Amino acid sequence: xxxxxxxxxxxxxxxxxxxxxxxxxxxxxxxxxxxxxxxxxxxxxxxxxxxxxxxxxxxxxxxxxxxxxxxxxxxxxxxxxxxxxxxxxxxxxxxxxxxxxxxxxx
Numbered sequence: 550x551x552x553x554x555x556x557x558x559x560x561x562x563x564x565x566x567x568x569x570x571x572x573x574x575x576x577x578x579x580x581x582x583x584x585x586x587x588x589x590x591x592x593x594x595x596x597x598x599x600x601x602x603x604x605x606x607x608x609x610x611x612x613x614x615x616x617x618x619x620x621x622x623x624x625x626x627x628x629x630x631x632x633x634x635x636x637x638x639x640x641x642x643x644x645x646x647x648x649x650x651x652x653x654x655x
Contacts, residue, residue: 555600556600558602559602559628562600562614563614563626563628566626569616570624571616571617571625571626572624572625573624573625574625574626575617575625575627577591577627577629577639577643579638579639580592580641582594584625589619591642591646592642592645593619593621594618594623595617595619595646595649595650595653596615596616596617596646596649597616597617597618597624599613599614599615599616601613602614613628614626614627614628615627615628615629615646617646629643
């Protein structure tokens with residue numbers, strides 16, 4: 550997986566992505582990306598870039614920042630922690646997004 554940049558912190562990654570137009574703050578609920586009252590089907594989106602952060606001493610500090618975009622031009626950020634309890638549908642959705650991302654990098 551190629552990454553264009555590496556940001557020192559999750560906060561820095563989010564700030565820089567917002568400057569690049571990834572302005573929505575997504576939450577994952579099953580196969581849906583939610584922003585306030587709006588919902589999108591996650592299958593409409595692709596991972597444009599991602600940044601992984603590992604906690605030095607606490608695995609609970611590990612997270613991934615996703616830059617997501619749809620073909621219709623909707624762009625936003627999703628932050629997902631490792632080991633966080635998510636429902637099966639949300640886990641499956643992340644796996645599908647990762648699969649599409651890896652195939653696009655080949």
